[in-house]
Amino acid sequence: MQYFEDIAVGAARETGSHTFDAAAIIAFARQFDPQPFHIDPEAAQQSSFGGLVASGWHTAATVMRLLVDSAIDLEASLGSPGFDDLSWLKPVRPGDTIRARMTCLEKSPSKSRPGIGSARFRVEVFNQKGELVMAFTSIGLMRLRNPASQQE
Amino acid sequence: MGSMTDLTAADGHRFQAYIAEPKGTPKGGIVVIQEIFGVNGHIRAVADGFAADGYYCVAPALFDRIERGVDLGYAGDDVAKGRALRGQMQWAPCMADVAIAVAAAGSAGRVGTVGYCYGGGVTWLAAAELPGLDASVGYYGGPWAELADRAPRCPAMLHFGARDSMIPVGLADELRAKHPGIVTHVYAADHGFNCDQRATYDATAATTARRRTLAFFEACL
Numbered sequence: 001m002q003y004f005e006d007i008a009v010g011a012a013r014e015t016g017s018h019t020f021d022a023a024a025i026i027a028f029a030r031q032f033d034p035q036p037f038h039i040d041p042e043a044a045q046q047s048s049f050g051g052l053v054a055s056g057w058h059t060a061a062t063v064m065r066l067l068v069d070s071a072i073d074l075e076a077s078l079g080s081p082g083f084d085d086l087s088w089l090k091p092v093r094p095g096d097t098i099r100a101r102m103t104c105l106e107k108s109p110s111k112s113r114p115g116i117g118s119a120r121f122r123v124e125v126f127n128q129k130g131e132l133v134m135a136f137t138s139i140g141l142m143r144l145r146n147p148a149s150q151q152e
Numbered sequence: 153m154g155s156m157t158d159l160t161a162a163d164g165h166r167f168q169a170y171i172a173e174p175k176g177t178p179k180g181g182i183v184v185i186q187e188i189f190g191v192n193g194h195i196r197a198v199a200d201g202f203a204a205d206g207y208y209c210v211a212p213a214l215f216d217r218i219e220r221g222v223d224l225g226y227a228g229d230d231v232a233k234g235r236a237l238r239g240q241m242q243w244a245p246c247m248a249d250v251a252i253a254v255a256a257a258g259s260a261g262r263v264g265t266v267g268y269c270y271g272g273g274v275t276w277l278a279a280a281e282l283p284g285l286d287a288s289v290g291y292y293g294g295p296w297a298e299l300a301d302r303a304p305r306c307p308a309m310l311h312f313g314a315r316d317s318m319i320p321v322g323l324a325d326e327l328r329a330k331h332p333g334i335v336t337h338v339y340a341a342d343h344g345f346n347c348d349q350r351a352t353y354d355a356t357a358a359t360t361a362r363r364r365t366l367a368f369f370e371a372c373l
Contacts, residue, residue, distance in 0.1 A: 022371035023262075023286065026307050031335025039307065040335040041367035052371060094371070 003076045003145035004107065004117035012103040020054050022094035028058040028066035053091040059134050060086070063100050063125050078116065078141040086136040090127065097128040105137070115147035153200040154340060157254060159212065163249045167216035169253055170201035178288075180373030181257025182264050183250065184211040185271030188234035188294075190222030194304075194347050198268070202319030205366060207373075208356050212246075212253040214274065217245050223343050238270050243277060250278050262286040262373040266365060268346060269293055272310070279304035287372035289365045292316055292343050297323055300330060309335040309368050311361045313352075316343040337364060 022041065029038030033055035034042035044052040068074070092098060100123055107119035118141050125134040153217050154172030161167065168278035170184075184199045186192075191213045199209040209240030215222040218240045224230040225336045250265070257263045264287035272293020280302035288308045290296070294317060296310070308331070324336040340356035344350040346358045 021309075023373075026371055030307055034333045036335070039333065040309070040364070041371045042364040043335070045367070 002071075002142075003086050004109065004119070004142045005145050007104050007107050009104050009106055012101050013070060015063075015070040015100040015102070016097040017097050018062050018066060019064040019097040020058075020062075020094055022052055022106055023053060025054045025058065025075065025094060028061075029055045033057055049091055051093060053093055054096075056134070058086040058124055059092050059098065059125065060087070062098065063123065063134065066098075066100050067102060067123070070118045073124040076145070078139055078143060080140050081118075082137045086134075088134050090131055090133040092127065095103075096133075098133060113139075114119050115144050117142055117144055153210070154196065154203065159249075159252050161245070161252050163245070163248055165217065165249070166215045168221070169251055169256065170199055170209075170211040170213075171256075172196070172209040172211075173253070174198040174203045174208060176206070178208040178260035179193060179206040180208070180262045180264065180369065181254075181260035182207040182209050182266060182369065183253045183257050183272045183275075183278075184209050185250070185265060185267030186211065186214055187269035187344075188238040189224040189226065189230065189233070190215050190224045190237075192225070194349050195268075198266075198346075201362075202266070206341045207369065208257055210253045210257045212249050214241065214246055214271075215274055216251055217241065217249070226344075226347070241270075246274060247278065250253075251282050254278070254282060258284060259320050263335055264288065264369050264373050267291070267293065269344065272296065273299055276304065276308065276310070277302055279308050287369055289368060291317055291346050291361065294318055296327065298342065300327060304333055304334065307333070307335075307368070307372050309337070309365065311346075311364075312336065312338045313341040313343055313345050313354075314338050315341060318343050335368070337361065 037047040037053045043053045103122045105120045110116040156168045182202045186195045199211045203209050265275040266289040268291045270288035273295025275288045275290045285306045291311045341357035342352035342356035344352045345354040
């Protein structure tokens, strides 16, 4: 995360990548999302997915890690009040490698809280074939490098 | 196909284990855990079967703690003898022996356990107690009700027979409610359905359960 002033609307940031394996998919899902098609490979085969798939929350958590790892500077980040429009568009299967792209849609300084700004980002997640597997719009809160500039 | 070897537990107890090796590089290790009938022809055949599917298999003779070389059949006096032996078994030394079998199987990579009847309970407890396990599969485990509160630390799959008079079928739901990450399957079959030496053998249930078990090991090991 950069300071608020460093965010350019329209600019995109690319993350590193992560490859899912079957054991990790099962390990995550047995704790957080124990539906048969996430924890039982044979049941998954009979399901509409036709095989084991990662929990969407496993994908989302992995994307968060990729975003944090790709950040230039975490000092300015103040977390997030939420996100909109989360879509799981394609299943993530064992052996799939995902990466994410985060594009700033808009930003504005806070009117009520001096020294803070918020920005909306579109986050798109692709697999190794370049197919969009997940997307969401997040809101990030961050510090201004120079709070005085907010008045201008 | 395989052969017996000697293992030594942490407390110095020496016991035997049946080892079945795959052709080529193993996909991982599987500890095959006996019923109340000892490491008999059925358990050796199960180990040989998983070895044929690419796994390095170790079947520890857990009854060696009580009596060495137990190899029982499924009729008459053998049933009574198996029950008597099982009645003398204690969990702590049993876990010590399984831990050594897991370590032996670990030479082949990641390790899962699969247990039947009494061994179904042993594999469930091993998942809760032993480090270094990556999957646990149990068939019609007699001790499951007694061990219901023990939470597995690795992925676990349990196979139930709906006609099994020893294990209430509601236990599958109860265990899943207590441990939401486990996988349970219930078959229209009786206790011992996987064992072709038993009158209760059910080829359909055995084939389906084996396919599910192999897919589980394939993913986890």
